[in-house]
Amino acid sequence: MSIINTQAVADARKARTGKDGALYNSNGKLLASIETYQSQMAVANQKYHPLGTPKEFEVFDSYGLTLTFTECVVEDGEFITALLNMQSTGEIPEWNFQGVLKGSNGSEQRYIYNNCVPSGNIDIQNIAVGSIVKRQWSLFVNGDVKPQGTLRA
Numbered sequence: 001m002s003i004i005n006t007q008a009v010a011d012a013r014k015a016r017t018g019k020d021g022a023l024y025n026s027n028g029k030l031l032a033s034i035e036t037y038q039s040q041m042a043v044a045n046q047k048y049h050p051l052g053t054p055k056e057f058e059v060f061d062s063y064g065l066t067l068t069f070t071e072c073v074v075e076d077g078e079f080i081t082a083l084l085n086m087q088s089t090g091e092i093p094e095w096n097f098q099g100v101l102k103g104s105n106g107s108e109q110r111y112i113y114n115n116c117v118p119s120g121n122i123d124i125q126n127i128a129v130g131s132i133v134k135r136q137w138s139l140f141v142n143g144d145v146k147p148q149g150t151l152r153a
Helices: 004-013 076-087
Strands: 022-027 035-049 057-072 095-102 106-116 134-141 145-149
Touching: 057 106, 057 145
Parallel strands: none
Antiparallel strands: 022 095, 035 057, 057 134, 095 106, 106 134, 106 145
16 A cells, blocks of 8 residues: 655655744734734634525624733733723723744745734733743734735745
């Protein structure tokens, strides 16, 4: 029996890992204390069940974009300061980010996340004996995610 998928074996050395990614603010400043980040799109559909058929369909209704990241706490930075100021000002902070993944051949996947606002639970303090102090952030992306570059093999 021969191998059917020879492409996966040949390209395994080009797989990207976390060391190849970074998160920047809108000015291109590396957010060096960010340990992990993830962006997701949630798509919501409505069910459609026409008369005379047992088959059910789905029709696009809406989508939402989220950006989550884990920050290693080194000092009180701009994010936590802006979040806590919201308590007294009543104004929700808004940020723009650039998520980057470097390719092995010099190519770069870059996505721009505009108008990100706090959403859901955000760690103020999350402290445990023997652990690095980290803060989990959850943001909703009110703008569209815009691609600025693509990875190439």
